[in-house]
Amino acid sequence: xxxxxERQEDFKPGLTLLGLRDKMxxxxxxxxxxxxxxxxxxxxxxxxxxxxxxRGETPSREELESLMVSxxxxxxxxxxxxxxxxxxxxxxxxxxxxIALARLGIGRLVLADFDVVEPSNLxxxxxxxxxxxxxxxxxxxxxxxxxxxxxxxECHCVKLDSENLPRIYGEVDVLVEAFDRPDMKSMxxxxxxxxYPDKYVVAASGLAGSGNANDIQxxxxxxxxxxxxxxxxxxEPGRGLMAPRVGVAAHHQANxxxxxxxxxxx
Amino acid sequence: MTLTVNGEAKTLEDASLxxxxxxxxxxxxxxxxxxxxxxxxxxxxxxxxxxLNDGDVIEIVRFVGGGKS
Numbered sequence: 001x002x003x004x005x006e007r008q009e010d011f012k013p014g015l016t017l018l019g020l021r022d023k024m025x026x027x028x029x030x031x032x033x034x035x036x037x038x039x040x041x042x043x044x045x046x047x048x049x050x051x052x053x054x055r056g057e058t059p060s061r062e063e064l065e066s067l068m069v070s071x072x073x074x075x076x077x078x079x080x081x082x083x084x085x086x087x088x089x090x091x092x093x094x095x096x097x098x099i100a101l102a103r104l105g106i107g108r109l110v111l112a113d114f115d116v117v118e119p120s121n122l123x124x125x126x127x128x129x130x131x132x133x134x135x136x137x138x139x140x141x142x143x144x145x146x147x148x149x150x151x152x153x154e155c156h157c158v159k160l161d162s163e164n165l166p167r168i169y170g171e172v173d174v175l176v177e178a179f180d181r182p183d184m185k186s187m188x189x190x191x192x193x194x195x196y197p198d199k200y201v202v203a204a205s206g207l208a209g210s211g212n213a214n215d216i217q218x219x220x221x222x223x224x225x226x227x228x229x230x231x232x233x234x235x236e237p238g239r240g241l242m243a244p245r246v247g248v249a250a251h252h253q254a255n256x257x258x259x260x261x262x263x264x265x266x
Numbered sequence: 267m268t269l270t271v272n273g274e275a276k277t278l279e280d281a282s283l284x285x286x287x288x289x290x291x292x293x294x295x296x297x298x299x300x301x302x303x304x305x306x307x308x309x310x311x312x313x314x315x316x317x318l319n320d321g322d323v324i325e326i327v328r329f330v331g332g333g334k335s
Contacts, residue, residue: 194309235332
């Protein structure tokens, strides 16, 4: 079998990439072969995936999702589509993580935060000026739907605590900790593993300021807890939180979520 | 007993010790931490009942602030 614009087709020996394009979508000017755009013709092998796109053309809703994931590595879409990820806190870390995971096409995202969007958030958080005053979870749901309408977004406008957290995140495959306060980070890790010792948590600690981005690392603790950050750079007077370093940490977290999902350990 | 705490060997006179007692000795408040014993995360609710043994490898993570609001 081969896959053309996410539709399964029978494989016949002797097919070539541009030959197929001429047959399926002769006006296509972008040819993506196994997740990578290629300019030249080549023989098609059994199992190959190709996507033909006409630049500037708005695809039908049915076709859009397959075109959106055409630059994913082969096999990624099916796995992430079936995954469910919790994000606890949608501030600097959580808003960037949510966007990365929505662009990936994670099937279901569960967001929780009690806060509203404030002007001082906009130096690093993925909201817009017109959303000032809106509940963060609702503003983020709106932004995610504009990015990828195929992701199911579940919102909880609550302050998370050791009581409601295991309930809200009981069904997710991976939980991402994206709080600001160290006591909340500790609360999440401790209460979640108390209820679900076999689930994965991706937490962060140490990402403030403008220090070397390479000091931010992902480290495994125990068997199921990943900790992202330099572990020392706390937000404090004289050391603020800014988009680049917060973004580095957020994307470490999002990438670890992807690795866990693709690793087949769920 | 001898424990490895955050990569450093620590020899203690105690014959038995719980996680809570170790944290008290090291003067580490419990509010901001997560504790791993021999590659397992031990939730805070079990600090008082979890005894440590000679040779245990303990990792105490102290969270620092920043990320959300």
